[in-house]
Amino acid sequence: MSRYLIRRVLTMIVTLFMIALLTFCLMHIVPGSPFTSQKQMSQAVLDALNAKYNLDDPLWKQFFDYMRGVLHFDFGPSYKYTGKTVNDFIESGLPYSARLGLVTLCFVLLTSIPMGIVAALRNGKWQDMLLMFLATFGVTIPSFVIATGLLYIFSFKLGWTPVYGVDTWKGYILPMIAMGGYSISFLARLMRSSLLEVMGQDYIRTARAKGISEVRVIWKHALRNALIPVITVLGPTIANLLTGSFVIEKIFAIPGMGGYFVNSVTQRDYTTIMGMTIFYATVLIAMIFLVDLFYCLIDPRIKYE
Amino acid sequence: MKKTLSVILALAMVFSLAAVSAGADGVQEITYSLFSQPDGIDPGITNNSFASDILANVFEGLMTYDTETGSLICGEAESYTVSDDGLTYTFTLRDGLKWSDGSAHTAADYVYAIKRILDPATGAQYVDLVSTYIAGAAEYYAGETDDFGTVGIKAIDDRTLEITLYNPTAYFADILTMWTFDPVQEATVAANGDKWTASPATYISNGPFYVTDMKLGESITLEKNPYYYDADKVQLDKVTFRYITDNATALLAYEAGEIDGMNQVPASDYARLKANDEGFVLTPSYGTTYWDFNCAAEPFDNVLVRKAFNLAIDRYTLINDVLQMDAEPAYSFIAPGYVVDGVDYTDDRSTFGLSDEADVEAAQEALAEAGYPNGEGFPEVTLYYYASDTVALVAQALANMLETNLNIKVKIDNADWAVYYADVLAGNYQLGAMGWSADYLHPMTFLPLAVTGDANNVAFWSNEEYDALVQKVQLSTDPSEAIEYIKAADELVGENYVFLNLYYKNGTSLMHPYVQGYYINASQMMYLKTAFVSK
Numbered sequence: 001m002s003r004y005l006i007r008r009v010l011t012m013i014v015t016l017f018m019i020a021l022l023t024f025c026l027m028h029i030v031p032g033s034p035f036t037s038q039k040q041m042s043q044a045v046l047d048a049l050n051a052k053y054n055l056d057d058p059l060w061k062q063f064f065d066y067m068r069g070v071l072h073f074d075f076g077p078s079y080k081y082t083g084k085t086v087n088d089f090i091e092s093g094l095p096y097s098a099r100l101g102l103v104t105l106c107f108v109l110l111t112s113i114p115m116g117i118v119a120a121l122r123n124g125k126w127q128d129m130l131l132m133f134l135a136t137f138g139v140t141i142p143s144f145v146i147a148t149g150l151l152y153i154f155s156f157k158l159g160w161t162p163v164y165g166v167d168t169w170k171g172y173i174l175p176m177i178a179m180g181g182y183s184i185s186f187l188a189r190l191m192r193s194s195l196l197e198v199m200g201q202d203y204i205r206t207a208r209a210k211g212i213s214e215v216r217v218i219w220k221h222a223l224r225n226a227l228i229p230v231i232t233v234l235g236p237t238i239a240n241l242l243t244g245s246f247v248i249e250k251i252f253a254i255p256g257m258g259g260y261f262v263n264s265v266t267q268r269d270y271t272t273i274m275g276m277t278i279f280y281a282t283v284l285i286a287m288i289f290l291v292d293l294f295y296c297l298i299d300p301r302i303k304y305e
Numbered sequence: 306m307k308k309t310l311s312v313i314l315a316l317a318m319v320f321s322l323a324a325v326s327a328g329a330d331g332v333q334e335i336t337y338s339l340f341s342q343p344d345g346i347d348p349g350i351t352n353n354s355f356a357s358d359i360l361a362n363v364f365e366g367l368m369t370y371d372t373e374t375g376s377l378i379c380g381e382a383e384s385y386t387v388s389d390d391g392l393t394y395t396f397t398l399r400d401g402l403k404w405s406d407g408s409a410h411t412a413a414d415y416v417y418a419i420k421r422i423l424d425p426a427t428g429a430q431y432v433d434l435v436s437t438y439i440a441g442a443a444e445y446y447a448g449e450t451d452d453f454g455t456v457g458i459k460a461i462d463d464r465t466l467e468i469t470l471y472n473p474t475a476y477f478a479d480i481l482t483m484w485t486f487d488p489v490q491e492a493t494v495a496a497n498g499d500k501w502t503a504s505p506a507t508y509i510s511n512g513p514f515y516v517t518d519m520k521l522g523e524s525i526t527l528e529k530n531p532y533y534y535d536a537d538k539v540q541l542d543k544v545t546f547r548y549i550t551d552n553a554t555a556l557l558a559y560e561a562g563e564i565d566g567m568n569q570v571p572a573s574d575y576a577r578l579k580a581n582d583e584g585f586v587l588t589p590s591y592g593t594t595y596w597d598f599n600c601a602a603e604p605f606d607n608v609l610v611r612k613a614f615n616l617a618i619d620r621y622t623l624i625n626d627v628l629q630m631d632a633e634p635a636y637s638f639i640a641p642g643y644v645v646d647g648v649d650y651t652d653d654r655s656t657f658g659l660s661d662e663a664d665v666e667a668a669q670e671a672l673a674e675a676g677y678p679n680g681e682g683f684p685e686v687t688l689y690y691y692a693s694d695t696v697a698l699v700a701q702a703l704a705n706m707l708e709t710n711l712n713i714k715v716k717i718d719n720a721d722w723a724v725y726y727a728d729v730l731a732g733n734y735q736l737g738a739m740g741w742s743a744d745y746l747h748p749m750t751f752l753p754l755a756v757t758g759d760a761n762n763v764a765f766w767s768n769e770e771y772d773a774l775v776q777k778v779q780l781s782t783d784p785s786e787a788i789e790y791i792k793a794a795d796e797l798v799g800e801n802y803v804f805l806n807l808y809y810k811n812g813t814s815l816m817h818p819y820v821q822g823y824y825i826n827a828s829q830m831m832y833l834k835t836a837f838v839s840k
Contacts, residue, residue, distance in 0.1 A: 030723075031724045031728070032726070033723075036726050037352060040726075040730060040761050040763075041760065042432075042433055042760050043760070044446065045430060047425075048425035048427075048429075048432075049428045051425065051426075052425075052426060052427075053428075077499075080344050081342075081345060082344065082347050082350050082351065082502065083345065083347065083498075083500050083501070083502045084503060088503075088521060089522075092521040093522060151554065151557060152557070155561065156557045156560065156561050162563065163554060163561050164547075164555075165547075250550050250554075251551050251553075251554055253547070253548070253550065253551065253554055253555075255520060255522035255548075256522075259550070266721055266722070266723065268723050
């Protein structure tokens, strides 16, 4: 096990390094610079700005200087926002994004898994049809449409929730629904098909033949195995939810991290692009790693050597 | 049934009471939504227009605007004199000026602010505003001398500031309203570096308000500055600028009464709001929306082709049907609005044969004269623009008009701003969407757009006579004389059809009518010094 862990951690570090290198190359290939603004600045001013942020160094030096900072969890100063660092963006944005992400995650798990179970157990019946219709609906309608619709009805027309921000707990309700819609639909379908497959296995028939109660069959024997595919996709889902959504945070004016992923690219804010990418990649890889460890707990057949 | 109804009525009353009490009588606070977070609020560094509403209210320079009439008045300066040769400005500062932390603020702070901008390590983005005008500034910035004494700004004593210019510049006092010239406190900048703008405790300012709270990506809160020299006139106790980057959300918040105003009206709601909303505010804006011809390359190196394109555009349809906005059709690149001796020189200027409708016959005639009768042999042109919903509409309409009226082939293409602008700067385009908003209220802000070799001359047009005229404008000491040169320069660009001018912009914003006494200038900066809530 410990050899496995060491190997995994080493692979993770190499992966992160490759991601950082690739991102660095791509962003320097794209035209434009952090100092492309509404009006063209004279060459002298651009030179001064490049010197101030060491952008006149050779690229390989810029990359290694940056990576040296990353080792100390320093993602560098923002080139676009004077006086701010990428760490500031993460420190101020992450709590908002993560809080909303956790609330949404609970909401997703508490709805999608029961939905999938009910649909599987009532396979072919009206409950199944209804739930799967809803699930298809949730996957196909983009979150910004759901968000705008919810905002118009519940905030504007009915006045039950605030239009923007998460200053009160009520502010979390609509973003949670809009953000969770896709994951709920996706996980519910996955849960259903996975459970259906397990229910058709020989060992379930054996368990039933032994006379175990149906509840016990499902709870003890079927569900545990049926959850494995769900847990597999849960890793990336959690990483996505925790680091914020550009669209949802924009629509509800939530000062989370989501906006920086997209804006840093359009603004060519190099350090922010790098910092955000590395941060997200780290969370994602860590989540996938945790999921892999979790398999051991849930399925005794899986062992890591 | 009756019971349900009364419950609903009671609930409705509760809600409507709640809505009223949100801004109860006497509470002088407003929340205003900004479309984007500024990239910085350091007056010496930023050139970002999103910073303007914040900087206009927390800082004040030597000159400012009267919030009632909009005319140029003294700010922290009590008065000033100009030497006979027009080169030396001597400002007397008001007595007892203070920073928002209560410490004394003197003429030396102005000198420090300029010195800081002229240090390349500061990374000031608007350095050209200083280095173009103040004597010795360009040489100092370029590192030709280490002696700041050679730069034409000196604090004679605590209340006297002397600024010497390279050339007599009749509009220099207008330029001083720009935040770049605002003083900054040396103590806090020296102690905190770039970080001085990052927290309310170190963000010391001198304007009607000062910053008491900042939340990254969320909001910035201003409160009345008790040390401001004119604090008696300031009525608002608190102003919250909330960044709501989705303007459909901001509009819902505005209409639901959760915010008091916002600074960008969504294009799709423009017509409805203009007709029905009492808070719809239209402000003249000193700016022009146009397309650049790449005059350095075929086919637009030919003035007749440029003329044909200008004639083939139906500006009326573009403004009223395609964009459905309030704007004035433009035939010239300098926007109207600059008044000398009560007269706006643009009132009677030429339209260069253009009108708000397309003149198809004249357009085809010009194209034929250029060697392309009925569009034959004319290369396919690409209308290139930066990704934006409004500009996309314009591009499609223009393509349609040009294809129909000139019988030529037109493609459209777009890219995000950074890619687009890099292409345009490199001359790698044919016709490119552009716009210009004035930095200060003087036609001079437009003139560099056509000066040979200017960084912003992306039309790559070059004309010696024009360059000489612009130089004369800069050298002139007499505003009326300067106007004559500006007129001639404007005329020259017009007859050469250097730009495909479309319209002069108007600024639009929303502010509930109970907020009064604020002033939005033609650069779309909102001054809240005398604003108040009246309910």
